[in-house]
Amino acid sequence: MRLLNIQVIDLLSSEKRSLVRFLAIYLSSTLILFSLGSYMFYTFQKHQIIDNQNAKLQLEAEKLTQKLRELHETYKKPLLYPHDPSSDSAIYDVDRGYIFGTFKPKKIDWSKEFYKKEEKLYYLHSLNPYYLGASSLLVSKDFNPKPLNELVKMLLLFLVGAGVLFTLLGLFLGRLFTAPMRESMELMNRFIEDTTHELNTPISTILTNIELLDTIYNCEGQKEMRRIEMASKTLSRLYEDLTFLKLNHNYHRALESVNISTLLEERIEFFHTLIEAKEIKIIKNLHPHITLEMDRNDAIRLLDNLLSNAIKYNHKSGKLEVTLTTNRLVVQNDGDGIKKEDISLIQNRFRRANSSEGGFGIGLDIIGQVVTRYGFTFTIDSDTNQPTKVTLKW
Amino acid sequence: MVKKIYTILLLSTLAQTKEPTPLLQQNCLECHTRQKIPSELVYRRYLMKFSTKERMKKTLLSYLKNPKKENSIMPQQFFLKFPQKEALDLNGTLLEESIGAYLDFFDVRSRLEIKR
Numbered sequence: 024m025r026l027l028n029i030q031v032i033d034l035l036s037s038e039k040r041s042l043v044r045f046l047a048i049y050l051s052s053t054l055i056l057f058s059l060g061s062y063m064f065y066t067f068q069k070h071q072i073i074d075n076q077n078a079k080l081q082l083e084a085e086k087l088t089q090k091l092r093e094l095h096e097t098y099k100k101p102l103l104y105p106h107d108p109s110s111d112s113a114i115y116d117v118d119r120g121y122i123f124g125t126f127k128p129k130k131i132d133w134s135k136e137f138y139k140k141e142e143k144l145y146y147l148h149s150l151n152p153y154y155l156g157a158s159s160l161l162v163s164k165d166f167n168p169k170p171l172n173e174l175v176k177m178l179l180l181f182l183v184g185a186g187v188l189f190t191l192l193g194l195f196l197g198r199l200f201t202a203p204m205r206e207s208m209e210l211m212n213r214f215i216e217d218t219t220h221e222l223n224t225p226i227s228t229i230l231t232n233i234e235l236l237d238t239i240y241n242c243e244g245q246k247e248m249r250r251i252e253m254a255s256k257t258l259s260r261l262y263e264d265l266t267f268l269k270l271n272h273n274y275h276r277a278l279e280s281v282n283i284s285t286l287l288e289e290r291i292e293f294f295h296t297l298i299e300a301k302e303i304k305i306i307k308n309l310h311p312h313i314t315l316e317m318d319r320n321d322a323i324r325l326l327d328n329l330l331s332n333a334i335k336y337n338h339k340s341g342k343l344e345v346t347l348t349t350n351r352l353v354v355q356n357d358g359d360g361i362k363k364e365d366i367s368l369i370q371n372r373f374r375r376a377n378s379s380e381g382g383f384g385i386g387l388d389i390i391g392q393v394v395t396r397y398g399f400t401f402t403i404d405s406d407t408n409q410p411t412k413v414t415l416k417w
Numbered sequence: 418m419v420k421k422i423y424t425i426l427l428l429s430t431l432a433q434t435k436e437p438t439p440l441l442q443q444n445c446l447e448c449h450t451r452q453k454i455p456s457e458l459v460y461r462r463y464l465m466k467f468s469t470k471e472r473m474k475k476t477l478l479s480y481l482k483n484p485k486k487e488n489s490i491m492p493q494q495f496f497l498k499f500p501q502k503e504a505l506d507l508n509g510t511l512l513e514e515s516i517g518a519y520l521d522f523f524d525v526r527s528r529l530e531i532k533r
Contacts, residue, residue, distance in 0.1 A: 095461060095465065102528045103531070116469045155529070156469065157468070
């Protein structure tokens, strides 16, 4: 039977970042393109709307000119000035002096035939001959903003619609582009799942039988036995880590008060064969009775990975300092150190700063997941040829 | 706006009712009436061509000082119907004042009004 039926694929943070960047560039460029297009369309349409309204003014001016001509020819008293209630008009002589009109604007732009000022459209119509002495006829009408408002509404609706459509398209494309990556991740996860499943029974058998040999028989090859035990424990821990990663999202956690002080002692003891093999000098400053409200298995995975990394990447006969206080756990070793620029990278799954030691590069990923789940903080202080100090705060 | 319209109406009514000044009557209209010369038509012709009072005045002055067909803006047919004017025996100031009175009497500005 398969260990897991549900596949949970997590993208690495760098891959997520790439996806977010792609979406941001794609959406922003689309938005810029559409905004530019919409602006050009708006400007063109706005001119069209104004031109339409100007054409009406021009027609009005033609009618007025005709009436002025008739009035000039008859010149009958009283000279009733022709006007339309929907517009204002005024006539000016050749020296731009005001003759008569329904309005008298303070300032006229004589250089333009059509112009818009304070939401009013103006049309300056030239007359020749000068009927009633008028050389220019100024016609003005309120600018009707309704078509322009309708246009703005339509463009906004279009932009929102296009925004939604292209966001969905972007997400779809993003998923399409990351599909091969996700498939690779899925394949790797499936491989690990199958491997761990097959490793479980032989590892358990080896460990049980080593214990039996130790207790029942007085075995002569103690040194060799320790090596077998050490290798088996490494395999066992690897199995536990991989199982944790696979079950992490579906595993039912039982929160309890875990005595970290005791558990830390137990886990250091678990690693004693490894510590002895590398002749590491361990310095323990453990505050007693420190308890944390968490799942026991999570606590074991957290401590095991912290200790395992500190041992694995320690120099032979190096120093391992474990300090536990009321609000933090500090593990410091004498390894080759980690380049500052690599510190953020090694927290990704399957990444290792140093490939000289074995492993899959999942330790820090597990630590990161536990830390995030319980709201702890986790920092690594190191540099090349410097001791590595890992601090866990809660 | 309403106040403006009332003011315009009042001014235009006054203009309509105004009588020609003695100067205008004596130096211009008397003769025009006798010879049946349409003064208003002449005014309209000048207005349509020169637009402003100043420009009309300048042209009229020039014509009246030397009244010839070639100096007139009136069509040839006009002179077939009406006699060619002789030079007025008026000094420059009086002539200018008479032209001013003539232009004021027919002034388009004072005749225009808006129908309520």
